[in-house]
Each structure stands twice: as C-alpha cells, then as structure tokens.
Amino acid sequence: MNTLFDKIWDSHVVNSIEDGPQQLYIDRLYCHEVTSPQAFEGLRERGIKCFRPSQVFCMPDHNTPTHDQDKEIENEVSRTQVETLRKNAEEFGLTHYGMMDPSNGIIHVVGPEKGLSLPGMTIVCGDSHTSTHGAMGAVAFGIGTSEVEMALASQCILQQKPKSMRISIEGKLGEDVTPKDVALYLMQQITTSGATGYFIEYSGSVVREMTMEGRLTLCNLSIEMGARGGFVAPDETTFEYLKGREYAPKGEAWDKAVEYWRTLRSGDDAVFDKEILFKAEDIAPMITYGTNPGMGTAIDGTIPQESEIPAEGLESFRKSLEYMGFRAGDRMIGKKVDYVFLGACTNGRIEDFRAFASVVRGRKKNPDIVAWLVPGSWAVAKQIREEGLDKILEEAGFEIRQPGCSACLAMNDDKIPAGKYSVSTSNRNFQGRQGPGSRTLLASPLTAAAAAVTGVVTDPRTLLQ
Template identity: 60%
Template sequence: MGKTLVEKIWDAHVVKRQEGFPDILYIDTHLIHEVTSPQAFDGLRKRGLPVLRPQQTVATADHNVPTLNQHLPIKEELSRYQVDMLTKNCAEFGIELYGLGHPYQGIVHVIGPELGVTLPGKTMVCGDSHTSTHGAFGAIAFGIGTSQVEQVFATQCLLQQKPKTMKIEVNGELEKGVGAKDIILYIIAKISAAGGTGYFIEYAGSAIRSLSMEARMTICNMSIEMGARGGLIAPDQITFDYVNGREFAPKGEEWERSLAYWKTLYSDDDAEFDSVLTFDAANIQPMITYGTNPGMGMGITEQIPTTVTQPESERPSYQKALDYMGFQDGEEVIGKPIDYVFIGSCTNSRIEDLREVAAFVQGKQKASNVEVWIVPGSKQVEAQAKLEGIDKVFESAGFQLREPGCSACLGMNEDKIPAGKYCVSTSNRNFEGRQGPNARTLLVSPLTAAAAAVTGKIVDVRELI
C-alpha cells in the first residue's frame, strides 16, 4: 500500500520507533522567538547543556515588538525585557538572531519561507501554534510548548505520536473577490473549530493547486484553527519556483539533488487517509466570522445562525459569544459600522496581501470612522512595499503602514483594539480579548478588510470590484 505525504516525511525523520511509545522524531529546523524561548534557555542552563545544533535554529523578535519607532528603545517593560533576553540568550548559545533593526527581522512564519529556510520535506517546529504555515511547502511543521522547545534545543528531536491523516479537497474555480482566506474560513465553518482534531491535513484539489505560494501559506496557517496538528500541500512547480534563488535555499548541484527528492513528495494514488472531505470552490463567497472562535463564520451575505439550531450542550456558549460580539440571532452583518481595520499577522501580511489591498484602495480614501493599521510581516516585505510605491498608496488613502511584528493579532504588545470596538481583521483568531480586553474581532480576507476600510462598514467586496 502507498503512503500519504505526511507518512513519507514522518517516516523519513523517525530516529527510533518502539511499539507502545511515541516516535523519536528528528527536527530539521527550529524556529524561535522572544515569548516561548526564555524558560527553555533557562532549563538548558540549569542542566549545563548547550544547544545541540544552533545552526539549525532560526531566531527573530516578533510577538512583543512595537510596530512604530523600532529604532528607539522599547517603552513597554515586559516587551523590552523579553526582547533583551532573546538577544542575550542567542548570544550565549551561539544562535543567529534576526532582531529589531536586522534586514531579515519579521514574523517567524513570514521570514522562514522568504529566506529559503522553509523547504519541502523538512520537519519544522516553533513555540507558536501557527507553525503549520510552513506546511504549504510540503513540510511537516507544527507548534510546540516551551518544555518541547527545550527538548529540541538539547537533542534536535521530539517525542511525538504519529498523527492521523485527513485529506481536504477543494475543486473548481473561485469567484472573483474570493481568495485563500475565504477558503480556509469556509472549511473551518463547515467542520467546526474542532473538526480537524488529531489530524495532519493535506489540502488538495484544483482550487488549491491554482493558488500562489503565499495563498497556500494562508491556508496552512489556519489548520490549527480547526484543531489540526498541522496542514500541508504537496510541492509542485509553483513551490520550486518560489524557493529557487532565495537566500538560504540550496544552490547548484545541491539544488538539483534537492529538487529530485522534492519531486517524490506527494501522496501515492493508493495511499489511504483516515478521513477525506471534499468541497466545491463555487460555493465559497467572501467569509466573515461573527463569534469568538474561527468556526463561527459564514458567507458575508448570510444571516447569523440562531441559537436554537445549535446542539443543546453548546447553546449557552454560543449565546455567550453572540452577547460578547453584540450580535443577535438571525442578524445580517452587511452594513454594520466598524471601528478598526487590521491587515497583518502571519496569516495575511505578505507582499501579495499588501499588493492586493493597494490595488483595491488606489485612489480611494479610508472612511472617517475607521482607523486602519497595515503591518507588514517582515522588513523584506516592508522594503518591497516601499520599492513598489505601495506605501504611498496607503498614505494617500489614510492607512497607516507600520513596521513588522505580530501587532494587533494577539494584543500582547502595544497594538491593542479598545474595549467594545469592532475590528475587521486579517488575522487568524477571534477569541474573547484576543486583540485587546473586550475587543470584538471579525476575521476576513485582505480584500474584504480593504473594502471595510474605505466604506466604514461591513460590505460584500464583490459589489465593489
């Protein structure tokens, strides 16, 4: 019997397998940032251990950094302490750091791909749940906890149970105005925020294969939002073209050897998945969330589902979510005024996202009732936006182009949405308080966010393009 792509990569990285025990899995690349690494470094110190393979560790500051005036000392005390500790720890343990001011600094899940660190067939981990982003290249990538960060530092391995496999096919053509973010929000809305629990998901089908690399990263990024361990897409010519020539990608003969291996990375025709789901791209419209988990999403022209249609055991939490958001059963969200628009995060802060938004807002002005933050995913994205004049388009529209970081995705830094305010956001989570205490988050695509920014309310972007 053939193997799935997940099985091929997983089995190639098992150092030891024993019946009744987790596999010892070798990790090719370890990504770290300032929030989940300090305790792991302290653990090494207490044991007198080095980082086993520092050259396979990539460090950057992203979660807690300010996105204005990064050349100045960080004002917020905890943020400053965490970034300073990362600098100290990387220096002590021999890890190269792309810190504030470095031309490679940025969100960890943005810089890995753009630097050619993320490659097909790799195993990759990070103390961050959205590590699944890197699966877009045909890699096994997943988030880990701080104790596991320490394990990888010390051994370059992890104890892991082999996951179940799920294939999600999306076939057909997308309507104009519908993109990768809408695809993944649609899938999560259909199968729920727990529908992928225990699985590693392979995305397939003609609609997936037609996507650019950056769009594929958006899809894989939100695998965790349906409870999955991770998500991936088999590499193809689109993948190879994206990787070729990047800073740390293989070169010359090594490239040819790597390419030959990467072309074997696909699920065999007779491979068996534990679960298979199929969706029609024609059924997907611009999506928006209305609740407090990413599974509470709907097409933008639809009505909020009523509480009585929910399973009886879930009705109290469902009603609580609607109360938090200030919504009612059966309500439409079209036309609802909003307060903030945030375009950024590891889901949608790449140059393609900024280009799409700039093309839409060219010659337009933001609504007077809305504050708009555009936060590029890396210094390279920021530099490219300026090179192409995208910064000038945003400036003319009244949008604020900030500096790279996780920003208002998680409300851990200075970029918080005020209590009670509605933020139309391209990020990945809409939990209570995610973007600031009592902030209300509506997850959408960059195009839908841009439409909200210029109209000051929730609109169907298809009517404006």
Template identity: 65%
Template structure:
C-alpha cells in the same frame, strides 16, 4: 501494501525511533524561535548545564512582543525589552542565528522562514507557536509546540510526538473573482468547526489549492490549526520550487539539483488511504466573515448569523455567550454592521500579496471617517517591497499608514490593542474574546474584504466595491 501519504513519507524519514504504546522520537530539521515561548526553555538548558545541540538548524527572530512604530528606539516597556534582550543573549550564548529588531531579515517568524529559504519541502519544522503550520505550504511537516518541547528540540534536535491521524481536504473548482485563500480556509473551518481537525494532520489538495499562489497556500496552511489540526501541508510543485529558488538559505548549484529531484517525489501515492477525507467545491465559497468568538463561527458575507435552532442544544449556552460578547443576535445580517478598526497583517495575511490586494482595492478611495486602520507588514522584506512597488504611497494617499513589521494586533501583546467594545475587521487568525485587546471584538476576513470595510466603515461585500 497500500501506498503512503505525503505526511507518512516525511514522518517516516524523520523517525529516529518509536516507543511501544508511546510517541515517536522525531528529528527536527528547522527550529524557529521567538522571544515569548523560548526563555524558559533556554533557562532549562542552562539548568542542565548544556548548550543548543544543533545551533545551525535553529533560527530566531523577535516578533510577538515588539512595537510596530519607532523600532529604532529602545523598547519603552521594560518587561518587553527584557524579554527581547533575553532572546538576544540566549542566541549569543548558544551561537544561534538571530534576526534581531531592526535587522533587515527581522519579521514575523512564519514570514521570515519562507522568504529566506529556511523553509524547504520535505522538512520537519517546529516553533513554539501554533501557526508554524504555515510552513506546510511547502510540503513540509510543520507544527507548533509548547515550551517544554522547545527545550527538547534545543537540547536534542528531537521531539517526542504521538503520530497523528491523516486527513485529506480536497477542494476542486475555481474560486470566484473576489474570493481569496483566506475565504477558502475560513469556509472549510466553518464546515469542520474548531475541533474538527483535532488529532489529524491535514493534506490540502485539489485544483483550487493548486491554483493558489505560494502566499495563498501559506494562508491556508496557517489556519489549519484553527480547525484543531496538528498541521496542514500541500505537496510541492513547480510553484513551490520556483518560490524557494535563489533564496538565501536554499540549496545552491549541484545541491539544488539534488534537492529538486528529491522534492519531486514528495507526493501522496495514488493508492494511499487517509483516515478521513472531505471534499468541497470552490464555487460554493463567497467572501467570508466571522461573527463569533472562534474561527469556526464564520459565514458568507451576504449571509445571516445562524439562528439558535441550528445549534446543538448542549452548545447553545456557549453560542449565546459568544454572540453576547460580540453584541450580536442570532439571525442578524452581517452586511452593514459597523466597523471601527481594520487590522491587515500577521502570519496569516501579512505578506506582499496581501498588501497588494489591500492597496489596489483602496487605491483612489479614502479611508472611512471614524475607522482606525493598522497596516502591518509581515517582515522588513515585505515592508521594503511594499515601498519599492509604490504600495506605501497608494496607502498613504487613501489615508492609511504602513507600520513596521511584527505580530502586532493579531494578539495585542504590544501596544497595538483594539479598545474594549470596538469592532475590528482583521486579516489575522483568531477572533477569541479579548484577542486584540481586553473587550475587543474581532471579525476575521481576507484582505480584500478588509479593504471594502475600511473605505465604507461597515461590513461590505468586496465584490460590490
């Protein structure tokens, strides 16, 4: 019998039962909850007259719909305030741990889980948010779910899921200086397209992945949904174990030793077979930037926007619609194009390492005239660390302001909206039409590229800074 993939091992351990020609009943170890996709699910529980089945496995934090300034004041927008208050009430009624607005552990849900040790190898983790795939960086099966599924997990700690196919994306070699985890994953998505991973769960492997920090691995797994994949994971190693060790919700004492023993077995067997395999060479990757309205529309920063003859005929209409929205034309160079806005943050690149990269790159320089920049930490812990490390001072000296944590301009649910027609270089995950505000134009990039663009005011290769 052929060996098993890491994905299959974890899935099999969590299968309560399978239904013939139907989904599996999958047991969920950690359920992360935020204010936007949960109220209707809690209302469903109430209508059935039941409470949260396993509140000790459920953790909540508001992040999507909160302001990133003046968080000590009541939320000004009444509808948003009601949504956040509804989360508080639902958590109180159901004994669910809540890191509410202003709580020292509050932040973007996918930053909060790992930094508190809630996220651990070998677990199944879900949240009503597609970027739940972030937690796969720890060697867990983590994926985003809809509100009906949130209700399933709240009421039974289980979810009905058809078993996805498996894909391996192997990246060997060394990333060039100035090329980050974000560039790596944008490169992969540009090769696979936004639908290339649909129906699959991805395992990332290879020396280029091993060499990434945990923060970098989270960035890669975070973006696996942007190729359509159900999720992405990376087998745990010493770096993973070192990261989890000592965090508040991580196992302690003898439990820790037993957990580490189990985590070390979380690898894909040498003779396991994947349904699909891709191989890439890290040396082929340069800093990436997107030019269109989905994350698969990315190029190396020194490259041009693909010409129309490289696009399949049936897709040309959609392609031109996308470029028209961006105000670009096929064949144009990306370098030197104007930039109005910079957004550093989100569950993709809002961790301490990202702020360090950005701050170090702008140190001693000045924000370009006419550029508006929002630097938004992923959590209060990240914010506190940025202050303690002196990053806030560096940023302020260069003309940048560190805001308070939240999802912010990644999806622009709050007031952090990029105006119509403006070009925003963003370290977040989606460049869809209107994603950062109606009419806004988003160019996805890593934090180093964002820094280069922030100080020049145009699309700039960070290797030339």
C-alpha cells in the same frame, strides 16, 4: 502506498517507544521571545549546549512595537523578553535576527521568504501557527516550551504520530474569493475541532492553483480547525517560489533537491484516515460573527438562527453573540467597524498588501476608522515601497507600520479597545484576543480594505466590480 505525511514523518523517526511516542528528528527549530526563555534556562541549569545550533533561528516578533523600533521598547515585559532572546542566542551561538535587522519580521513570514523552510523538512516552533510552513511541503507544527528545550538539546522531540486527513477543494473559486475565505469556509464547515488529532494534506484544483502566499495563509489556519498541522505537496509553484532564496540550495545542489522534492507526494492509492471534499463554487467571501474562527458566514449572509445550531453548541453560541453585541439572524453587511488590521502571519505578505491596495486605490479611508497596516517582515515592507503600494495607500489616508505580530494578539501596544469592532486579517477572534473586551471579525484583506473605506462591513465585490 503511504501518504506524503507518512513519508516525511516516518523518515524522521529516530526511535519508537513501545505503546508510547516516537523520537522525531527536527530539521529546523524557530525560536521567538515568548516561548523560549524557560527552554534556554533549562539548558543552562543542566549545563547543556545546543546540539545543532546551525538548525536554530531566533527572532522577536510577538512583543515588538510596530513604530519607533530604533528606540528602546517602552513596555518593560516586552523589552525584557526581546533582550533575553538576543542574549540567549548570543550565549548559545544561534542565528538571531533582531529588531531593525533587514531579516527580521514575523517568524512564520521570514522562514519561507528566506528559503529556511523547505520541502520534506520537519519544522517546529513554540507557536501554534507554525503550521504555516506546511505550505512549503514540510511537516510543521507548534510545540510547547519543554519541547523547545528538548529540540535545542537534542534536535529531536517526543511526539505521538497524528492521523492523516486529506481535504480536497475542487472547482474554480468565484472572483474575489481568496485563500483566507477558503480557510474560513473550511472552519465553518468542519468546526474548530473537526480536524483534532489529524495532520491535513490540502489538495484539489483550488489548492494547486493557489499562489505560494495563498497556500501559506491556508496552512496557517490549519490549527484553527483543531489539526496538528497542515501542508501542501510541493510542486512547480513551490520550486519557483524557492529558487534563488537565501537559504535555498544553489547550483547542482538545487537540481538534486528539486529531483527529490518531486517525489514528495501521496501515491494514487494512498489511504488517509479521513477524506473530505468541498466544492469551490460553494465558497464566498467570508466574515466571522462570533468568538471562534469557525463562527463565520458568507459576507452577504446572516448569522444563523438558534434552530440551526446543534444543542451542544447553543450555550456558547448565545454567549458569543452576547459578547459581540449581535443577534441571531442579523445580516453582517452594514455592521459598524471601528478598527481595521491588515497583517499577522496569516495575511502580512506582499500579495495581501496588493489586494488591500486594489480596493482602496482612488478611495479614502473612512474618517471613523483606525487602520493598522503591518507588513509581516522588513522584506515585505521593502517590496511595498518598490512596487509603489505605499504611495497608493498613503494617498488613500493609510500609514504603513513597522513589522511585527501587532494587533493579532494583545501582547504589544497595538490593542483594540474594549467594545470596539475590528475587521482583522489575523487568525483568531477569541474574547479579548486583540485586547480586553475587543470584538474581532476575521476576514480577508479585500474585506478588510472594503471596511476601511466604508466604515462598515462591506462585500468587497461591490467595490471591485
């Protein structure tokens, strides 16, 4: 029997080119301000309209400031890109959620929370972390700007079908081990190229027990393992999350949709191109020490010795440690931290703010720490206030900023200065990712919160016990 990936992909194939790519129908196209301008210009030059404008949703997120969004954006490049997206959406008749719109936020946070991303869909965006939407039981992946133009013009793109991989995680996670830790552990184990050429289906008891927000975090990081994307088969958790959301089906249409969604699973005899099994008890709170997301260790562990690194990776390992100012064999606990960032499409949801607040409640932000707490959407910001989390965070000395991609990437004002260390809940720790010369340690919201109150890398379990 086919895998779920085969079922969804094959049902969306319009045409196949012999010894070439397939023409794949796209159910939902998301556009943000960075990768779409040339695509719209291409349509304009060819005199083409959008084929199915109702399937396209636009919002700025990468370049938006996280303060004073009611004022004109100071940075000219950012201002131009944000304004260009608004004009393009208006010209081509597309739904656009601009800054200060209650529906605005990071596109990979807003899509699921509005019920725009649904099981069985094919979803694309000119952004690699489109894999996030796979948590809904969709085949979702990032595309290039030329493919954005293709999707706008025809609601289809040309794609080679990836191979299928199933990653199963069985057992019971230890206390205070989060989905972010699971993802960082997977990357440490299979490396950042271990899933290249594959689409991952996540399964096993650990994944089944994850909340929808946890699954969104896990799928978000699929691309960091080299995968084309990653997804989780829809189940009762999915249906409960989606019911009543703005764009989810209603009434009789809901019942029919759920009936169909229940069929979206890999058969017991489905054959994957590759299968990997992990044990939950092997996973601890994680933190990265290097310059790719796979260079991580258990928080109470040490940076590997050179003898533990494969010969082909030794040079990059040495360069990475030199950049980070670390040494092989160093313990991570106690390392000085300058900045803490809670947010991004990886960990900017309400559960992430709840987790952060659970650590800082009754404590104070370390005076040496600069902390940026950035909700993934205005809806998350509203829920933070409704649950009183803002009061807990403010009493501890933290300020909540306005929604946006923020310090995930150095494309807006929220940049980490050169040489400074940032414990970040985002998805990438490449050289200069958070600002030229910045040094990024990827971690969960719990670990970020522990660093924010102590000023150093701290095992969050020691504060939560």
